[in-house]
Amino acid sequence: xxxxxxxxxxxxxxxxxxxxxxxxxxxxxxxxxxxxxxxxxxxxxxxxxxxxxxxxxxxxxxxxxxxxxxxxxxxxxxxxxxxxxxxxxxxxxxxxxxxxxxxxxxxxxxxxxxxxxxxxxxxxxxxxxxxxxxxxxxxxxxxxxxxxxxxxxxxxxxxxxxxxxxxxxxxxxxxxxxxxxxxxxxxxxxxxxxxxxxxxxxxxxxxxxxxxxxxxxxxxxxxxxxxxxxxxxxxxxxxxxxxxxxx
Amino acid sequence: xxxxxxxxxxxxxxxxxxxxxxxxxxxxxxxxxxxxxxxxxxxxxxxxxxxxxxxxxxxxxxxxxxxxxxxxxxxxxxxxxxxxxxxxxxxxxxxxxxxxxxxxxxxxxxxxxxxxxxxxxxxxxxxxxxxxxxxxxxxxxxxxxxxxxxxxxxxxxxxxxxxxxxxxxxxxxxxxxxxxxxxxxxxxxxxxxxxxxxxxxxxxxxxxxxxxxxxxxxxxxxxxxxxxxxxxxxxxxxxxxxxxxxxxxxxxxxxxxxxxxxxxxxxxxxxxxxxxxxxxxxxxxxxxxxxxxxxxxxxxxxxx
Amino acid sequence: xxxxxxxxxxxxxxxxxxxxxxxxxxxxxxxxxxxxxxxxxxxxxxxxxxxxxxxxxxxxxxxxxxxxxxxxxxxxxxxxxxxxxxxxxxxxxxxxxxxxxxxxxxxxxxxxxxxxxxxxxxxxxxxxxxxxxxxxxxxxxxxxxxxxxxxxxxxxxxxxxxxxxxxxxxxxxxxxxxxxxxxxxxxxxxxxxxxxxxxxxxxxxxxxxxxxxxxxxxxxxxxxxxxxxxxxxxxxxxxxxxxxxxxxxxxxxxxxxxxxxxxxxxxxxxxxxxxxxxxxxxxxxxxxxxxxxxxxxxxxxxxxxxxxxxxxxxxxxxxxxxxxxxxxxxxxxxxxxxxxxxxxxxxxxxxxxxxxxxxxxxxxxxxxxxxxxxxxxxxxxxxxxxxxxxxxxx
Numbered sequence: 045x046x047x048x049x050x051x052x053x054x055x056x057x058x059x060x061x062x063x064x065x066x067x068x069x070x071x072x073x074x075x076x077x078x079x080x081x082x083x084x085x086x087x088x089x090x091x092x093x094x095x096x097x098x099x100x101x102x103x104x105x106x107x108x109x110x111x112x113x114x115x116x117x118x119x120x121x122x123x124x125x126x127x128x129x130x131x132x133x134x135x136x137x138x139x140x141x142x143x144x145x146x147x148x149x150x151x152x153x154x155x156x157x158x159x160x161x162x163x164x165x166x167x168x169x170x171x172x173x174x175x176x177x178x179x180x181x182x183x184x185x186x187x188x189x190x191x192x193x194x195x196x197x198x199x200x201x202x203x204x205x206x207x208x209x210x211x212x213x214x215x216x217x218x219x220x221x222x223x224x225x226x227x228x229x230x231x232x233x234x235x236x237x238x239x240x241x242x243x244x245x246x247x248x249x250x251x252x253x254x255x256x257x258x259x260x261x262x263x264x265x266x267x268x269x270x271x272x273x274x275x276x277x278x279x280x281x282x283x284x285x286x287x288x289x290x291x
Numbered sequence: 292x293x294x295x296x297x298x299x300x301x302x303x304x305x306x307x308x309x310x311x312x313x314x315x316x317x318x319x320x321x322x323x324x325x326x327x328x329x330x331x332x333x334x335x336x337x338x339x340x341x342x343x344x345x346x347x348x349x350x351x352x353x354x355x356x357x358x359x360x361x362x363x364x365x366x367x368x369x370x371x372x373x374x375x376x377x378x379x380x381x382x383x384x385x386x387x388x389x390x391x392x393x394x395x396x397x398x399x400x401x402x403x404x405x406x407x408x409x410x411x412x413x414x415x416x417x418x419x420x421x422x423x424x425x426x427x428x429x430x431x432x433x434x435x436x437x438x439x440x441x442x443x444x445x446x447x448x449x450x451x452x453x454x455x456x457x458x459x460x461x462x463x464x465x466x467x468x469x470x471x472x473x474x475x476x477x478x479x480x481x482x483x484x485x486x487x488x489x490x491x492x493x494x495x496x497x498x499x500x501x502x503x504x505x506x507x508x509x510x511x512x513x514x515x516x517x518x519x520x521x522x523x524x525x526x527x528x529x530x531x532x533x534x535x536x537x538x539x540x541x542x543x544x545x546x547x548x549x550x551x552x553x554x555x556x557x558x559x560x561x562x563x564x565x566x567x568x569x570x571x572x573x574x575x576x577x578x579x580x581x582x583x584x585x586x587x588x589x590x591x592x593x594x595x
Numbered sequence: 596x597x598x599x600x601x602x603x604x605x606x607x608x609x610x611x612x613x614x615x616x617x618x619x620x621x622x623x624x625x626x627x628x629x630x631x632x633x634x635x636x637x638x639x640x641x642x643x644x645x646x647x648x649x650x651x652x653x654x655x656x657x658x659x660x661x662x663x664x665x666x667x668x669x670x671x672x673x674x675x676x677x678x679x680x681x682x683x684x685x686x687x688x689x690x691x692x693x694x695x696x697x698x699x700x701x702x703x704x705x706x707x708x709x710x711x712x713x714x715x716x717x718x719x720x721x722x723x724x725x726x727x728x729x730x731x732x733x734x735x736x737x738x739x740x741x742x743x744x745x746x747x748x749x750x751x752x753x754x755x756x757x758x759x760x761x762x763x764x765x766x767x768x769x770x771x772x773x774x775x776x777x778x779x780x781x782x783x784x785x786x787x788x789x790x791x792x793x794x795x796x797x798x799x800x801x802x803x804x805x806x807x808x809x810x811x812x813x814x815x816x817x818x819x820x821x822x823x824x825x826x827x828x829x830x831x832x833x834x835x836x837x838x839x840x841x842x843x844x845x846x847x848x849x850x851x852x853x854x855x856x857x858x859x860x861x862x863x864x865x866x867x868x869x870x871x872x873x874x875x876x877x878x879x880x881x882x883x884x885x886x887x888x889x890x891x892x893x894x895x896x897x898x899x900x901x902x903x904x905x906x907x908x909x910x911x912x913x914x915x916x917x918x919x920x921x922x923x924x925x926x927x928x929x930x931x932x933x934x935x936x937x938x939x940x941x942x943x944x945x946x947x948x949x950x951x952x953x954x955x956x957x958x959x960x961x962x963x964x965x966x967x968x969x970x971x972x973x974x975x976x977x978x979x980x981x982x983x984x985x986x987x988x989x
Contacts, residue, residue, distance in 0.1 A: 098845065100841075119849075120844045120845060121844050121845075121847050121848055121849050121850070124844075124845055124846065124847035125847045129845075130845055132841075132842075132845075136839055136841065136842045137842070138835050138838060138839060138842070139838070140834075140838070141831070141835070145831070149828075149831060149832070149835060149846065150846050152847060154828060155847055155848055155849075156849070156852065157829055157849075157852050157853055157856045160827065160828040160829035160832055160848075160853075161824065161827050161828070161829045162827070163827065163828040163829075205846065209846070209847065332756055332760075388938065388942070391942060392941075392942075396755065396756040397667050397755065397756060397759065398941045398942075398945075399941075400667075400669075400756065400759060401890075401893065401894075401897065401937050401940070401941050402937060402938050402941040402942060404890060404934075404937055405933070405934040405935065405936065405937025405938040405941075406934060406937075406938065407934070408930045408931075408933055408934030408937070409930065409931055409934035409935065410934075411930065412927060412930035412931050412934070415927070415930075416927055529763060529764055529767050529886065532760045532763075532764075533760070533764055536757055536760055536761075565775065567771050567774065567775040568775055570771060571768050571771050571772050571775065574764055574767065574768045575768055577764075578761055578764055578765060578768070581753075581757075581761060582747035582748055582751065582753070582761075583747075583751075
């Protein structure tokens with residue numbers, strides 16, 4: 045729909061480290077309900093893009109708008125509170141806590157230190173945790189400590205921790221890295237379910253996985269936008285083949 | 292006071308600051324190498340200075356009693372010996388303790404503090420609690436008098452000369468030798484360096500030894516400007532750490548600039564108020580600046 | 596096992612398994628401090644224990660901010676000292692009424708001010724004439740200072756080692772400042788000759804005993820408070836923050852605020868300890884403010900187990916008792932021991948006393964074994980005559 049602000053608008057975004065332009069004049073738009081895959085060779089700036097949007101790195105040019113509001117200069121936790129959740133490349137869960145406790149920690153209430161002091165484990169929280177655990181295939185592992193989960197399950201746990209915050213935009217950095225084929229399929233199903241009512245941004249290398257989930261694909265190369273469109277078109281784009289996919 | 296008097300005092304105060312600067316710089320260089328290289332905080336660094344100082348003292352006693360012909364030249368020998376003994380002790384400590392503490396700065400901080408207590412007690416038991424002085428050769432004593440009003444003590448110049456040559460040597464070593472390349476590579480990317488065939492453990496060990504050796508020479512230099520006691524090293528340790536942090540632990544040039552400004556600031560403020568207040572003011576200013584610019588005042592690179 | 600051993604050890608074991616381990620340990624500690632010590636120690640030794648217990652405050656503070664929150668502060672002496680000096684200032688003013696100070700050139704002001712030719716009370720001393728203000732200052736000032744430091748540093752993401760070194764420098768600066776400003780602070784000797792607290796003589800034997808109980812009461816209260824905080828979501832956030840700061844940040848929490856909380860909490864507790872110290876010991880000096888005492892507080896926490904609040908109490912008792920004992924009998928050995936302790940605690944026993952598996956010691960199986968051993972030690976009745984078949988009696 046023209047006229048309605050996009051969920052995510054990245055405009056002319058750029059950053060350089062010591063003269064090296066990691067992201068260069070990048071523009072992309074995301075709609076609600078969309079699953080977008082970001083692909084590209086290593087060093088193309090994919091993770092940096094996520095860093096910029098989530099506030100981990102400060103951009104030197106351009107801006108990021110989320111739900112019509114500018115979030116370029118906000119701090120990480122403020123961006124999270126605005127509705128953007130991010131999953132990191134290596135699973136980042138609290139190893140010593142149980143699955144339940146991990147999810148509970150991510151529950152988006154009582155986020156100030158004062159609130160957290162008085163926060164109690166209410167029925168609402170418990171129900172939410174169980175619901176999310178069900179979604180991410182971890183219902184029967186609720187009382188296990190996170191450190192004994194398999195690699196794939198840790199990824200799901202982290203996705204669960206994002207989910208429980210009800211983000212409007214979920215950004216996943218290589219969610220299926222290290223997963224078995226079976227796990228990848230389950231993850232694809234999970235993501236397709238999750239995309240209802242929100243947008244999902246996925247950085248991935250696994251082309252099969254990308255094909256199975258993404259509506260649109262954006263290809264980055266050396267920090268710049270190389271191509272964008274449906275997977276089928278992008279796959280056959282000569283530029284992309286030369287740089288990334290081709291032999 | 293006339294302008295010339297003021298100027299003379301300023302010059303002398305300036306040189307005063309330079310002696311402190313020299314010792315501080317040698318200590319800070321050693322510490323920066325160790326911290327930057329291995330992520331280890333060596334709270335016992337001051338004790339390596341004391342090792343060097345006591346070595347010089349012992350050598351001076353020895354030549355006084357048994358080899359008076361050495362008296363005028365022993366000092367140069369003591370520089371070499373101070374380096375060797377301090378570095379040797381450093382290698383021993385690294386092997387026994389430090390290598391278990393890589394990349395654990397908080398743990399190494401506490402453990403090396405314990406080491407410093409032990410070393411201080413060793414000094415106390417061996418040399419006594421009172422301060423001792425090395426017998427300095429005559430050419431080190433005395434002063435230059437470029438003008439009637441300006442009195443520049445030679446020992447200060449000696450220490451400075453020493454520091455300059457050592458610092459240049461370290462720079463040359465780091466940037467012009469193969470060993471230096473290995474050190475810098477390991478600092479910047481340990482995994483890759485290891486993969487490229489660099490024996491990172493050996494680089495670490497040698498760097499630690501070098502850092503301690505530098506402190507040892509600082510100790511020998513220290514004997515020309517003050518007397519030595521078991522706790523001499525601990526006088527400098529807090530300042531040294533602040534210097535390293537202030538200069539940005541990554542940058543050696545930053546360390547130099549930082550040591551210079553801190554030493555000079557202290558010397559200058561000392562002129563206007565008591566020694567302790569000068570120290571307080573200098574430290575407070577450094578702390579405040581660090582709070583505003585935590586990466587250090589002189590860091591060249593910045594990332595967010 | 597005979598019935599006797601079954602009773603003792605069995606009962607202990609059963610009791611132990613009914614209560615959660617923390618409550619069991621807390622009850623034991625409370626028993627030790629409130630009953631056993633006062634009953635078995637002379638007045639002099641009890642006062643010594645009271646002194647050691649005041650050090651437990653900053654040690655516990657470190658358990659919260661360092662053990663749980665990962666924030667190593669090498670300057671807890673600053674807050675301990677601040678609380679202590681606030682209390683000392685009040686007590687000194689009370690002891691410097693014009694009557695007792697009539698021989699001074701300027702009566703009515705503390706003696707050290709008189710010696711330094713001050714003729715009137717400095718402005719910042721004046722409010723400490725009020726007991727309520729002084730008590731409020733003890734509770735609030737250390738926290739305020741910590742808030743300032745925390746805001747400046749944590750908002751700028753200064754953490755870890757840099758933070759530790761800066762706190763050490765602050766401790767050093769404060770100590771030098773106090774020593775240098777003799778006229779205003781009593782200098783290197785500190786503030787001494789304290790006599791009464793609102794008319795109550797704190798030097799009398801009965802006062803010492805009363806202060807012991809107040810100290811223990813406050814200490815146990817702080818344990819309970821800190822426990823409560825640590826069990827809340829905030830407490831779990833602190834632990835999470837220690838392990839994975841980024842993850843906490845990306846879950847929508849303001850990490851700087853969490854760190855500031857931990858640091859201010861720690862400062863306030865340390866300040867209370869300092870004030871108790873002044874009351875119990877009768878003076879306060881800069882030798883409790885600087886680098887060395889601050890790091891001794893860290894060692895006390897580390898020895899007790901940096902993750903254990905009760906451990907901090909035992910750690911403080913042990914380390915300070917060791918200090919007193921060794922510096923009297925074997926002064927040379929003390930520094931060796933202390934240094935060795937630092938190294939051991941970091942390299943071999945990172946969880947201190949608390950990690951020394953007291954659980955294993957109190958395990959019901961072990962208790963049963965202990966019971967059996969005790970049983971074997973009891974004198975046996977004369978053996979019955981040999982059985983007809985010549986069997987050897989068991």
